[in-house]
Amino acid sequence: MRILLTNDDGYNAPGIQVLYQALKSQTKHDISIAAPEGQRSATGHSITLFAPLFVTEHALEGSGKGFSISGTPSDCVKLAVQGGLIPKPDLLISGINQGANLGTDIFYSGTVSAAMEGVLLGIPSLALSLANFEYKDFGPSAAYLVEHLDLLLKLRHKGLININFPGKPRTEWRGLKVTRLGKAIYENVFEQRQDPRGRIYFWQSGNLVQDCESDTDLTAIQNDFVSLTPMHSDLTDFACLQTWKELFN
Template identity: 40%
Template sequence: MLILLTNDDGIQSEGLTLLRDSLRTGHEVCVVAPERERTCAAHAITLHKPLRIREMGEKTYATSGTPVDCVLLGVKVLAVGRPDLIISGINKGPNMGQDVNYSGTVAAAKEGAFLGIPSMAVSINARRHYRFADAVRVTEKIVRIVGAHPLADSTFLNINIPDIPIGDMKGFMVATLGKRIYNDKVIRRTDPRGGTYYWIGGDSVAYEPLKGTDFRAVEEGYVSVTPLGLDTTNHSSIHNYKKYFRRVL
């Protein structure tokens, strides 16, 4: 199997490197990742400046672009042939609930689905002391499952792995996206020259512990598997808005 690996943590990320080295024992692997961290890049594509590529090792490349740029470059320029699978990760930190809309990790997998290639985003639910070795073993199991059971059209997977030993994990749980409770702040500061600048951020990690969601699954020790789609239409609202908006102005 030809696998394209990318991430939003950058080419030097341990999660990316360990996954590459492990998958190479049974697959052909091409790595194309940002030269620096591009967290929260979402689905940005570089259109107004040139993209640079640096070879970092055997079939391993760093680019000046975003995670989505990496997928496009990997598929159309660098990979020898069309990838059978695209994996984005292993991300340092979770990507659950509404966070998938900000995530460069998830966006890279989504771009793969746009291109018609089976794709998945893989994240570990930790902020430090990452158990990447265990997460790699989980990812290998998922690769085998996806290889045996191809993804449906326009579907890609969002995987979140609890940061515990693999022996303590309870298994997989197919879950919906949960709901995070944000506490974002915009902090205004003044630089040494008197200019104003701002930091955007927040310290909240709260979420609604709803049963069947990715947050709840990971909290209970399961690997959450969330099938995501390319159609973001709110189908439950279609009927109402057909009544509100008539065909004749």
């Protein structure tokens, strides 16, 4: 099977490199990488239309190919697959991201957007995130993915599976929960500052409001479970669809 790895933390980020080594050493799949040349977090599903995309090829073991690309995570997937850098993969894995991608944060996430780009191109995709910015050991998350990869493939899910791992040693994980997306609502703060030339600028930050609903990905991670959320690309509000058809037609 051909697997394409991507991310939004950059080609040399430890998350994607640890995942590559785990897959390469413990499976027989053909692994390639197409990832941004540097940090591209929170770029959402943006693509580059008014600038060139520069590509640097990197040597990888076996028949796989590695590319660092000057664009966004979605650019990397589109260019790799539609630009002919690699044969169309059977599976796309985005991550392992440093930091959680939970709830409505997925709309801003370059990690999840890269995986969703795979879905739009007809490729089953996984988005993987380590839900902690301070915890740096990606080994347990990579090992867990490798151990459960065959089971995930047997699901034959043609959309996106968003997986978040607790940011702590695996001995402290409490298991896995299949979840829905929670509501990641922030109390945003915009700190106003002034540069030496007198120009006003702002730094954005915020605190996440606690999600107390029991079946969400946010609650699962708060309780030290791996969260697994099936997603698809169709944002249609089906609850309104038939009613509105009758009203407007």
